[in-house]
Amino acid sequence: MKKPPILERMTDVFRDVLDNETVALTRETTANDIEEWDSLSHITIIVAIEKEFNIRFNLADLKPLRNIGEFEDLIALKTGSQD
Amino acid sequence: MTFNSLAYVLFLPLVFLAFQTAADRYRWLVLLIASYAFYGFMLQPSLLLILAFVTAFSYLMGKYIDRETNNGTRKKQLLFSVLVNLAILVYCKYLLFVVENLNGLLDIFSPETSIPLPKPMVSIALSFFVFQAISYLADIYFGITGSEPHLGRFALFMSFFPKLLQGPIERAGSMLPQLMRPYRFDYDGIRKGLLLFGWGLFLKTVVADRLAFFVDPVYNNVQAYAGIPLIIATYAYAFQLYFDFAGYTNMALGSARLFGINLTQNFNSPYLATSCADFWRRWHISFSRWILDYIFQPLQMKWRNLGINGTALALFVTFLLSGIWHGASWNFVIWGVLHGIFMAASAYYKPYKKKIHKKFRIDNSRWVSIWQVAVTFHLVCFTYIFFRASTIEDSWHIVTNLTQFNENYKYIHDSGIRLFIKENIIMGQYMLDLLTTISVLAVTLIVYKNRTVSLFEKPTWFRWTCYYAILVIILSLQVTTKTNFIYLQF
Numbered sequence: 001m002k003k004p005p006i007l008e009r010m011t012d013v014f015r016d017v018l019d020n021e022t023v024a025l026t027r028e029t030t031a032n033d034i035e036e037w038d039s040l041s042h043i044t045i046i047v048a049i050e051k052e053f054n055i056r057f058n059l060a061d062l063k064p065l066r067n068i069g070e071f072e073d074l075i076a077l078k079t080g081s082q083d
Numbered sequence: 084m085t086f087n088s089l090a091y092v093l094f095l096p097l098v099f100l101a102f103q104t105a106a107d108r109y110r111w112l113v114l115l116i117a118s119y120a121f122y123g124f125m126l127q128p129s130l131l132l133i134l135a136f137v138t139a140f141s142y143l144m145g146k147y148i149d150r151e152t153n154n155g156t157r158k159k160q161l162l163f164s165v166l167v168n169l170a171i172l173v174y175c176k177y178l179l180f181v182v183e184n185l186n187g188l189l190d191i192f193s194p195e196t197s198i199p200l201p202k203p204m205v206s207i208a209l210s211f212f213v214f215q216a217i218s219y220l221a222d223i224y225f226g227i228t229g230s231e232p233h234l235g236r237f238a239l240f241m242s243f244f245p246k247l248l249q250g251p252i253e254r255a256g257s258m259l260p261q262l263m264r265p266y267r268f269d270y271d272g273i274r275k276g277l278l279l280f281g282w283g284l285f286l287k288t289v290v291a292d293r294l295a296f297f298v299d300p301v302y303n304n305v306q307a308y309a310g311i312p313l314i315i316a317t318y319a320y321a322f323q324l325y326f327d328f329a330g331y332t333n334m335a336l337g338s339a340r341l342f343g344i345n346l347t348q349n350f351n352s353p354y355l356a357t358s359c360a361d362f363w364r365r366w367h368i369s370f371s372r373w374i375l376d377y378i379f380q381p382l383q384m385k386w387r388n389l390g391i392n393g394t395a396l397a398l399f400v401t402f403l404l405s406g407i408w409h410g411a412s413w414n415f416v417i418w419g420v421l422h423g424i425f426m427a428a429s430a431y432y433k434p435y436k437k438k439i440h441k442k443f444r445i446d447n448s449r450w451v452s453i454w455q456v457a458v459t460f461h462l463v464c465f466t467y468i469f470f471r472a473s474t475i476e477d478s479w480h481i482v483t484n485l486t487q488f489n490e491n492y493k494y495i496h497d498s499g500i501r502l503f504i505k506e507n508i509i510m511g512q513y514m515l516d517l518l519t520t521i522s523v524l525a526v527t528l529i530v531y532k533n534r535t536v537s538l539f540e541k542p543t544w545f546r547w548t549c550y551y552a553i554l555v556i557i558l559s560l561q562v563t564t565k566t567n568f569i570y571l572q573f
Contacts, residue, residue: 019437039375040360043383044394050387059384060154063225 006053006072006079013048017041027069053079084124085248085567086334087287094121098244099341107265111239114342121244127205133171134212138241140167141216142234148223149230161224165217172213176206180411207571208248210408212241214373219255221377228255236262245338249331249570251347251369258344266343276340281553283333286326287568288561294323295566298471305477309487317481320471321464325353327569328367354463357455359425362463374405391434395427402426409470414478418469425462 011025018036031037037045050056055078065071084090098117105113122131144164151157173181178201186197219240222228231237240259246252301308301316308316332349339346347369356362363371379401386393399420406419440446472478541549 038364039372039380040364043380043387046384047387059381060225063222063227 006075007068009052010049010068010072010075013052014045017045017048025068027067027072029068030066049075055079084121085571086331086338087284087566087568090124095338095341102342103268110266110342111236111262114243115235115239118239118242118244118247122208122242122247125205125207127207130205130207130209133175133209134242135238137168137171137212137216138238139234140164141220141241142231142237145220145223145230145237148220157224161220164220168213168216168220172206172210175204175209177407177411179203211250211252212247214252214370214408215241218252218373218377222255228259231255231259243339243344245335245344246346249328249335249568250367251332251335251349252373253347253369257347261344269343272340272343276337278337278550279333279340280337281550281557283330283335283337285553285557286330286333288330288557291323291327291330292561292566294319294326298323302471302473302477305472305480309484313481313485317464317468317471317485320467321354321460324467324470324569325350331568331570354460355456356459356463357452358429358459359422359462360429362459363422363426370405374401374408378404391430395430398426398430399423413475414469414472417475417478418466421466421469 007025007027011023014023014025014034014037015021018034018041020034020036023034031042046057046062053075055075057074057078061074062071065074084094094117098113101113101117102110119131119134122134141164144160148157148160148164151160182198182200186200189196189198219228223230231240236259239262240253240255243253243258297319298316301312302320305313329350336346336348349368349370351365351368353362353366356365363375379397382397382400383394386397389396400423402423403416403419405422406415406417409415409418437446440451445451468481469478472481
């Protein structure tokens, strides 16, 4: 079965970790747009994303990311041929 | 020179005039000279040298890290530059504390030997600009910002006088671009800046310094009190500390606005927080973001295989270090440990929180929020006992005697209330002042509720009544004893 697109799976992870069903991610979304997404919850989200996509990040990969779009591209790059 | 001194009231307009008359390409220089002069007023030449060294060193290291392409080398460069910065901080701020404790240890094993005590050093502003330097270097390493090519502008980023002594701790990405752009005279911004400055002065000299009357007599003579006076003093301290630091921050933000610079907001109604995590989102924001971004996140990432235990441990270590940052004393260590425990506990509780609330059908209850605010405030107040008390013994006395009011009347009478009233001998007058202050504050808060914007949309007569009111209140109700800002010691 074909897996849903990355952005959809990311949205599920965000909703699950932040315990907020109203989270809606677009490529332009930034941490400023989602109240619960802050310095405290950031790495918890990252780790959940790592589990979901079975990949591993470095802090240095993540820090320069400016929005969900860039994050999605990074996941696509890391997962390689999966999508 | 501090913001509530006469010298600053003369200094600020002079710098403003020089800034306005200078050609745009030299404006950074005016501010840089002013900033070093401002720091020079502390009469600590060694601090000026340290600031200059940290600036030059971080400027160069930033360039190297930016230029280097080999990841291993970059990491080493970052590590080296952070360690040098921390070494300076430890040497100036913690050496005496470390040696004292080593001597205490030595005393157990060989009472004859002891290490000679180093001279105590003044370290005003040091922990703030060292933290800023570290964040600059880390941000370059992580590719968040590039290195600043202009040494002068970088030096201004490090030393800009409105934020030099007590922050906010600025990020390169938000402040350096502001120093780069050409200055445009902004009447509205200057007006807001002045109002913010006046408001801060009011919070400091009228509110915070007055609250100190209820705090200092008790906390400077703790052993004489039990029960209610200890509770009053601790509550009063919570508000003194907030108004002192928020007052300072408003004055810093207001001063910076005069030069077209927007600094980071440090507070967002911290005592309305609904959890300790929420408190740290609202209290000393530039600092909490710093420790979360540069200590907590790397640790959490490193210990992610430990799951929730890793998160809890990372939180604990982060807040322990935050305690140590505040000062070289066991009291601050305990304060940090307490916040560490609260935060770690909340990491375990969090997954169950919503479920429990849902189970009891209280997830949308107003009363739950009120309860959460009250509990959080009291947890925070409890930690302030250690934050404010001079020694461990004092803090312990307060903690163990806080609820001694159920003892017989004689006991209370002898060990507290009477002395509290006597110590506040002119308490009647203070009370009157305080009532005036609170009513004025309430009115002003209502005016201020929609922030300064709405005030500026009001008709001229209304605005000027407010300006005069603040001015008259500051002049007539200010506490004239010379006081420093509390956070100056950190």
